[in-house]
Amino acid sequence: MTSSTNTAGPAGTASVAGSLRGLVPAGQHRPLGWYLASVAGYAVSEGVAFGVLFPLLTALFDGDTTTAAWWLLPLTAAAVAGWFAHYYLGSRALRLSSVWRRDLYNRLGGKLVTLPLGWFDGTRGGEVPQLVIGDVARVSSTVFLAQALISVVATPTTIAVFLLGFDWRIGLAALIAVPLVLVALSVSRRLTERSEAAENAATTEAGSRLVEFAGAQPTLRATGQTAAGRAALDDALADQHRASRRKIVRSLPGEYIGEIGLQLALTALFLVGLALTTQDGLEPGRMIALVVLGISLLRPLDALVGLGGILQSCAASARRIAELLAVEPLPEPADGKQIGHAGIELTDVHFSYPDGPEVLTGLNLTVPAGRTTALVGASGGGKTTVTKLIARFHDVGSGSVRVGGVDVRDVTGRELFGHIALVFQDVYLLDTTIEENIRFGNPGATEEQVRDAARRAQVDSIVARLPNGWASHVGEGGRLLSGGERQRVAIARALCKDAPIVLLDEATASLDTENEAAVHDAIAELATDRTVLVIAHRLDTIIRADQIAVLDGGRIVECGTHPELVAQDGRYAAFWRERERARGWRLTTGARTGTAGDRG
Ligand SMILES: Nc1ncnc2c1ncn2[C@@H]1O[C@H](COP(=O)(O)OP(=O)(O)OP(=O)(O)O)[C@@H](O)[C@H]1O
Numbered sequence: 001m002t003s004s005t006n007t008a009g010p011a012g013t014a015s016v017a018g019s020l021r022g023l024v025p026a027g028q029h030r031p032l033g034w035y036l037a038s039v040a041g042y043a044v045s046e047g048v049a050f051g052v053l054f055p056l057l058t059a060l061f062d063g064d065t066t067t068a069a070w071w072l073l074p075l076t077a078a079a080v081a082g083w084f085a086h087y088y089l090g091s092r093a094l095r096l097s098s099v100w101r102r103d104l105y106n107r108l109g110g111k112l113v114t115l116p117l118g119w120f121d122g123t124r125g126g127e128v129p130q131l132v133i134g135d136v137a138r139v140s141s142t143v144f145l146a147q148a149l150i151s152v153v154a155t156p157t158t159i160a161v162f163l164l165g166f167d168w169r170i171g172l173a174a175l176i177a178v179p180l181v182l183v184a185l186s187v188s189r190r191l192t193e194r195s196e197a198a199e200n201a202a203t204t205e206a207g208s209r210l211v212e213f214a215g216a217q218p219t220l221r222a223t224g225q226t227a228a229g230r231a232a233l234d235d236a237l238a239d240q241h242r243a244s245r246r247k248i249v250r251s252l253p254g255e256y257i258g259e260i261g262l263q264l265a266l267t268a269l270f271l272v273g274l275a276l277t278t279q280d281g282l283e284p285g286r287m288i289a290l291v292v293l294g295i296s297l298l299r300p301l302d303a304l305v306g307l308g309g310i311l312q313s314c315a316a317s318a319r320r321i322a323e324l325l326a327v328e329p330l331p332e333p334a335d336g337k338q339i340g341h342a343g344i345e346l347t348d349v350h351f352s353y354p355d356g357p358e359v360l361t362g363l364n365l366t367v368p369a370g371r372t373t374a375l376v377g378a379s380g381g382g383k384t385t386v387t388k389l390i391a392r393f394h395d396v397g398s399g400s401v402r403v404g405g406v407d408v409r410d411v412t413g414r415e416l417f418g419h420i421a422l423v424f425q426d427v428y429l430l431d432t433t434i435e436e437n438i439r440f441g442n443p444g445a446t447e448e449q450v451r452d453a454a455r456r457a458q459v460d461s462i463v464a465r466l467p468n469g470w471a472s473h474v475g476e477g478g479r480l481l482s483g484g485e486r487q488r489v490a491i492a493r494a495l496c497k498d499a500p501i502v503l504l505d506e507a508t509a510s511l512d513t514e515n516e517a518a519v520h521d522a523i524a525e526l527a528t529d530r531t532v533l534v535i536a537h538r539l540d541t542i543i544r545a546d547q548i549a550v551l552d553g554g555r556i557v558e559c560g561t562h563p564e565l566v567a568q569d570g571r572y573a574a575f576w577r578e579r580e581r582a583r584g585w586r587l588t589t590g591a592r593t594g595t596a597g598d599r600g
Helices: 010-021 029-061 065-112 124-140 142-166 168-215 217-222 226-280 284-298 301-325 383-390 413-419 434-439 447-456 460-465 483-497 513-527 539-544 562-568 571-593
Strands: 344-352 358-367 372-377 398-403 420-423 501-505 531-535 547-552 555-560
Touching: 010 301, 029 065, 029 142, 029 284, 065 124, 065 142, 065 301, 124 142, 124 301, 142 168, 142 284, 142 301, 168 217, 168 226, 168 284, 168 301, 217 226, 226 284, 226 301, 344 383, 358 383, 358 547, 358 555, 372 383, 372 539, 383 398, 383 501, 383 531, 413 420, 420 483, 434 447, 434 483, 447 460, 447 483, 460 483, 483 513, 501 513, 513 531, 513 539, 547 562, 547 571, 555 562, 555 571, 562 571
Parallel strands: 372 531, 372 547, 420 501, 501 531
Antiparallel strands: 344 358, 344 398, 547 555
16 A cells, blocks of 8 residues: 555645546436535534534533533434434445446446457456456445545534634644644554555465465475475565564554654643633633544544545556556457458568567468468467467557458458457366357357367367266366367367358367377368468478468568478478477387377
8 A cells, every 4th residue: 555645635635536536437427426515514514513512511511501401402413413314325325336336347348348359468468357356346435435534524624613713722723733643643654554565565475475385286296396395485484474573563663653643732732721721711611622622623633644545545446447448449440341251461560569579570471261371480489479460469560461351450350250260279268068168159059050060179078078068167267178178169169150260379288199189180170161370389280281381580481381391491391300309209208108199
C-alpha cells in the first residue's frame, strides 16, 4: 500500500477522484451523486447531534435536568433517524456497488473480445485474473469507502463549526491541533507500513518458495536432491521469521508516535480548557462539554489517515482497469473484403514485439492452397510469430500478410477466423465435456459431425477410457488430459470447424507411443484437402510435408521438398543430419527400451 501521505494533498485526492470517476457506469453519475450528497447530509447531521450534546451536558453540569431532558429529545430523534439513514445508505451503497461491479465485468468482458489476440501473449494476459478479481472488487467498493471518508471529514468539520460558535478559543485550539495530529498519524502510518511492507514481501517470497518446492518434488526426488531443494525454502522461512520480528520491533515506535500525537493534542485541549476555567471564568461544566466536543473532532483523524491509504490502492486499481479499457482494438475495415482461396503469402514482413528486437527481418513465404508446409528453424527464431501474424494476433511492422489473396488488414476478424483453424501447443480446453469442446469449433455442428471429427482425430479412444465417456469433464484448461490428448481434442475441434486453412504448432512435449501415433494420424487427417502451415518438430511430419520452409535470422532462407533441400546441402541438410544422428541414438535406446520414436 502506498504511503497515506500521498493522499493527503488536494491534488492527490483530485487525481484519485478523477481515476475513479472515469469508471462510473453510464447513467449512474446522478444516483451516485445523490448517494454521496445523502452521505454528506447524514455526516453533517451526526456533527449537529454532537453539537446538541454541548447544551445538554452544560445543563446537566448545571443541575438543570428539565433543560437537559428537552435537549435529549432532539438527540433521541436524531439517533432514531440515524438508524434509518444508516440502513438506507447501506442498502443504497450495496446496490450502487453491485451495479458498478456488474458494469465493470461487462465492460471488461466486452473489451477482452476486441483486444488484439497478441495482447494475451506474454505477461499482460496474466494480469486479467487480478483485474477481474481484485481490481474490480476494490473499485466497486469505493462506494463504501466514500461513505467512511465523507463521515470522517464532514462530521468533525460540523463539530468544529459548533465548537467555534460555543467558544472560539477552544475551537481554535482544536483546529490548530488537527494538522499536527495528521502529521503525527501520517508519520506513524508510514513507519508501520514500511516494516509491514518488508514483512509482506518476505511472506510472499516464503509462499512462492513453498509452492516451488512442492512443484519441484518429482524432479528433486528423482535426482535425490530433496535436501538441497529445501535450502532455498529454509532461507526464505528464516527471512520471513526475521522480518516478522523486525516488524514487531520497528512498528512499535510508529504506533506510539500516532497515539502520542493524538494524546498530546487532547491534553493540550484539556489544558487550554483548564486555563480558561481558572483565569477566564469559564464554567467547569461548559469546559468539560467543550473538551468532549474537541475529542469528538480529533478522534476520527486516525481513521482518515488509514482511509487515505486504502483510497490510494483503489485509485491504482482504477488506473489499471482504465488502461485496459483504453487498449485500442486492431483497426478493422467497415466493409471487409472476402477471402478468395486458401493460399497464404507473406511479403517482406518485418515485425518486432513492443520494446523488443526485430524478430522477422524481411520474411517472404508462400504457403500454397491445399498443401502442407512445414516451418522449421531454431527455437526462438520466430516460427510461432509467423503463424500469429497470419491469424492477425498482431499487425506487421511493414510488408504484408495475405490470406486468400487479401491483406489480413482488409478483412474482418470474423471473415479471417471463418477460414482459419488454430491448433497451438498450449491448447486451452474449456472445463466442460470433450463433446462441447469439439463443438466449440462449430457451434452449429450436429452430434454426428462432432463424433465424426472426434473419430478422425482419434479422440474416441480417449473418450473410451474416461469414466463418464462423452459426458466426462476435462478440467480447467483441460488439465485432466495429457498434452497429446489435449492436442487431439484441438485437432478434432479444427476438423469440426472444417476451416480451409490450419495453423498448427505440433506438440513438443514427450508423448507416449500411443499418443504419438494418434496425434500423427490426426494431423494427417487434418491435412487432407486443407492448407496446413505446421511448426513441425517431428521428422515424420517434416519429411511428409509438400514443402519445407527454413526460418533463420528472421527470414526464410531455404524452401523446397525434403529431397531438394537435402540435395542443396545447406541449413536444412545440416539440421537433417543432426536430427538423423539424434534419431539413430533414440532408435538404439528405443530398441533397448521398446519405445523407439522419431521425435526431434
Ligand atoms: N508476446 C511476446 N512479447 C515479446 N517477445 C516475444 C513474444 N512472443 C515471442 N517473443 C519473442 O520473439 C522471438 C520469437 O519467438 P517465437 O515464439 O515466434 O519463436 P519460435 O521459433 O516459435 O520458438 P519455439 O520453437 O521455441 O516455440 C523470441 O525471441 C521470443 O522471446
